[in-house]
Amino acid sequence: MSTANTTTKNRHLELIGIGLIALLILVVLPVWLDAFRLNLVGKYLTYAFVAVGLVLCWGYTGILSLGQGIFFGLGGYCMAMFLKLEASSVANTKIQSTPGIPDFMDWNQLTHLPFFWVPFKSLPFALIAVIAVPSLAAFILSYAMFKRRVGGVYFAIITQAFAAVLTILIIGRQGYTGGINGITDLRTMWGWDIRTDGAKEILYFACAFLLIGMMFLARFVLSSKLGRILVAIRDKEDRVRFSGYDVASVKVFIFCLASAIAAVGGAMFTLQVGFMSPSFVGIVPSIEMVIFCAVGGRQSVVGAVVGTLLVNYAKTSFSESFPELWLFAMGGLFIAVVLAFPRGIAGLFTDQVVPLFMKWKSARDGATPDATPAPAE
């Protein structure tokens, strides 16, 4: 079997996978689950955005970021700031000593809106900021480091430190950010109540469609020439540099793209769950998102989404019945995935299930069996 043949086959497989995911989250789950559970799945899907971004920057380019929560959080906070301002109209907040500003600012003796909150009164600005602010943060963070050829473990640690800094900042400046409780009590978007069951269902579908769009976007990037360069950078960065490519710019671009995708997830999270808090920004959630991606398969867009759904489903059902065991299970899962299945569920699938299927198919067709497993990408 030629390599070209294998890649097309893998591409078909990924497309079938995306189709199956679409079927699952757009048809099966909405029919099967009640409104509460569906909202829960919607929340998991927002984490899947981060996992898809991690496939791009970690699985294919080899940039491990332990700070994706920064971008998820920034996206979510940008959305939450708009919703909060709409919820704190003068009529709604007339019992405060300063009506018209968010309640937590009033509690912290602020008497006017801080300057960086003012533009968030406009929805178009907020929607642009959801993408622009995290991308800018990712750009600043990565440009300085990749231009100086800092990568690998150093990059992971510095992104982690940034996640810590942002969390401390949000918690410490509670007059401006809502502190440890986050931005809560969000009500409407342009007059449309987001708290009703009907609205939650619409938001779920919006989230699902956006996620599928992002999966296609990721597939598109990975199957383009850029995708080839990404893999080459991961496997032999110096050689790509010596061939004349601007490695740093490519890495900055893919990191910003991954962050922007994570930020869209964060904004959808705010809309569906109705609040945003620093507990989705810091070190622990950031690493958990890496687990989702690792379990599903760091080199598969479909795998990342499946992994996110499975781990979160396990987390919810485990922590309902055996809360103490969950951390053991999660830690063990992490070690097992890294030690035994570095390519996650998707890797297991392409290495084990697909060859079996091919063997079965060729035996049935009576053709010569051609079941060499696909080479690791």
Next chain:
Amino acid sequence: MFGYSFGELGSIFAMQAFSGLILFSVFLLMALGLAIIFGQMGVINMAHGEFMILGAYMTYLTSHIFQAYLPGLFSIYFFVAMVVAFIVSGAAGLAVEWILIRHLYRRPLDTLLATWGLSLMMQQAFRTIFGAREVGVELPQWMMGALPVTDVIEVQINGLFVMALTLLITGGVALLMFRSRWGLQVRAVVTNRVMSGAVGIDTRRIDRLTFGLGCGIAGIAGAAFTMIGSTGPTSGQLYIVDTFLVVVFGGAQSLIGTIASAFTISQSQSTLEFFLSGSMAKVLTLLVVIGLLMLRPQGLFVLKVRK
């Protein structure tokens, strides 16, 4: 300035500097173990904080055993506890290296993830065995109280003790690295792993011992930690990010660098804490360190290493 007289300001600075020195001791003790592991193998041990807490819990157990069975010797229990902490954490480190780390030397990023998984499991184990509440040890009589230096400045004896201990352990590690045969081999492996293997150094064995030693030092750090604070299942995580930055900032392969960066970070943090709120002091310190690392990614002190 701020309505304080110069004398008062002087004493405040002295007190802040002293609390900075205690923070320095904790950072340095934690960073020492991390730095020799990272310098030797390029492995970041995310479970390092948990090895430290393991040492702290061992100290807690030892103090209880002494209280129950050897009350007469209670005043010296801490020295026994330190040895116990070193042995238990070190043995745990050796086991972890053998089971987990040695399979992952070619994939440093994956080690980071695997040791994170390990830290989750260790935290839950602590919570199951010792309970979720923080525990503290009872200090022996001679460690309580404070020494008056002037009529406004006092220094805590336990803080002084921890500092002295830190100096002792750092000196010990320096001796081990620069005067012993084992240290010579470690330094050889750090500078050129392949060549060291070629001249007959068992690099795998050096790796394992280094990892064990690093975890053992973390255990001692935990024992010292009980002298100045209480221990909970997640206490280790509080310091881990700072410690990583200390190691990276100092320059991964340099002992002097680690000491210098632990000193800078802890002193600036505790001095700033007086002028700003605690959280802003930490944010500012971390941001400055990150900014400096972006300008000088190799850290303060660099050892020329062939890759």
